[in-house]
Amino acid sequence: MTGGDARTGGSDGDDRPGAMSGASAPTTLPLPEVSPQLAARLTDGLERVERLIVERSRHEDAFIEEANLHLARAGGKRFRPMLTLLAAELGDGIDDAVVAAAAGVELTHLASLYHDDVMDQAELRRGAPSANARYDNSTAILVGDLLFGTASDIIADLGPEAVKIQAQTFIRLCSGQIRDDRPCPPEQDPRAYYRGVLADKTGVLVATAARYGAMFGGCSAATVAQVTEFGERLGVAFQLADDLIDVVSDRDELGKEPGxxxxxxxxxxxxxxxxASDDPADAELQRLxxxxxxxxxxxRALQLLRPHPAVAAAREETVAVGREAIDALAEVPDSDAKRALVALMESVVHRAS
Known part of the structure; x- marks a missing residue:
């Protein structure tokens, strides 16, 4: 970031109340268009979000508290709360309600990761042991549920409309995860089915992150709608890029095994x-x-897939979805925050380049 790199979390070893003792400080995706003034506000806002996440994840039972904070302490880019803060900057800026909404969204995301890792039987998450590997499947599921509850408790303080949005988001998120775990029905187009899954399992929560920021930042109804559309397309692009990264990156880059x-x-x-290829040379790859x-x-499948034209085509589609997201902001007045949102999208789609 121009003017400073917005970082979240406490310093390693910081044992002050509300600080993440022993946590790695998450860093945001790079936003080269951010001014020093906006960078400072985002840094402060992200630190407030991080403190609230830790504060609300505390528990009188030391084991529950440790499990609650396991993935939060493992790091991450805090992509969703960053989006909430940036969307608020399109209006009146960051206040306590915006910070609370950002924390609620991030806790919802973290909760979903606990469940994801059980479903995937993952051993690593963000370079650290996954919750199911560190504890067990039952604990990981229950802690994910607890974090969903904590997120909803935070959102409940923001009013009935926010609660309704949270519930609708959760319904779509779970629906997307269920469909992601099942094959495409034979009567449906596989690519359309896949895009629908991405919109639900990833796009909806990113859309909610943007929507909350614009709502609680005091933006007009029109801007809230445009930013929500931007967020959903951003989420789809983010997941498309993630799916590419799972193919093209190595273990050190991913923090977990590729493939x-x-x-x-x-x-x-x-x-x-x-x-979909009809090239006879793809027979082995298709069999795998x-x-x-x-x-x-x-x-072997990764070895054959990485140089395949399908990977380049998937990159092109990811970039195209990113352009659609930026187009959704066309009527939003130009500002430092809007330019930062465009930069955020560009950083997302080029992660798998």
Whole structure:
């Protein structure tokens, strides 16, 4: 960020009340268009969000508190709360309600990760042991539920409209996760099904993050609607990029083993593109992509998939979705915050470049 890098969380070893003792300080995605003044406000806002997350995750039972904070302490880019803060800057700026909404969204996201890792049987998350690996599946599920409850408790203080949005977001998020775990029905187009899953399992919570920021930042109804549309498309682009990263990155870059989607048999955009190929040279790859893969099979599939034209096509589609998101902001007046939102989108779509 121009004028300063917005960071969240307490310093390692900080044992002050509300600080993340032993936590790695999460960093945001780079936003080169941010002015020094906006960078300072975002840094302060993210620190307030982080303190609230920790404060509301405290528990009289030391084990529950440790499990609550396990993934928060592992780091992360705090992408969603950053979006909430930026959307608020399109209006009156960051206040206590905006900070609370950002914390509620991030806790909802963290809760979903506990459940994701159980479903994926993941061993690592953000370079640290996943909650299910550190504890067990039952504990990870229950802590995820507890964090969902904590997020809803925070959002409840923001009024009935915010509660309704939270409930509707949760319904779509869970629906997307259920459909993500099931094959595309034979009567549906696989690519359309995949995009619908992404809109629900990822896009909706990002849309809510943006919507809350604009709402509680005092923006007009028109701007709230435009920012919400931007957020949903941003979320889809974010997940498209994540799916690409799972193919093209290595373990050190990811913080976990690549090829997770291949192990689970998920039909992400690169996989769908490869399966649609009629080139006889793709026969081995297509056989692997429709098989139950062991570790050797995953490595071979990645070796064949990474240079495949389907990966380049998936990158192009990711960039196209990013352009659609930026177009949704066309009628939002120009400002430092709007330019930062555009920069955020660009940083998202180019992560898998």
């Amino acid at each position: 997770t989607d291949l192990r689970e048999g998920k039909r992400t955009l690169p996989v769908l593109g490869a399966l 992509l429709t098989s139950d893969l062991d570790d050797d099979g995953v490595q």
